[in-house]
Amino acid sequence: MRSEYHASALYIICSLRGVHINVSDYNGKVLKMFSTGKLGYKKAERYNSVSLNKLAREVLVFLQSKNIAKHKLYIYLKGFGFKRNKLVNFLFVEFF
Secondary structure: OOHHHOOEEEEEEEOOOOEEEEEEOOOOOEEEEEEOOOOOOOHHHHHOHHHHHHHHHHHHHHHHHOOOOHHHEEEEEEOOOHHHHHHHHHHHHHHO
């Protein structure tokens, strides 16, 4: 089967130190990794709303560039806290 018939996965991992997002294909191969640290934010800057919104926008741009449909995307959440809630809310508002 061709890959566009399979679903992709979006892993959102939040910890006390930061937020990491992985986008993988239907075989589990990681297509791209995102984090606030990779965007250039250091220490306390990684936790504010500006950095989380920028991270979400980077993920959305990548999903749209790969033509990943929202009905073929599984979202896995791990972790806790306000960072995850802000990020997930922004992704749902913009993508869905």
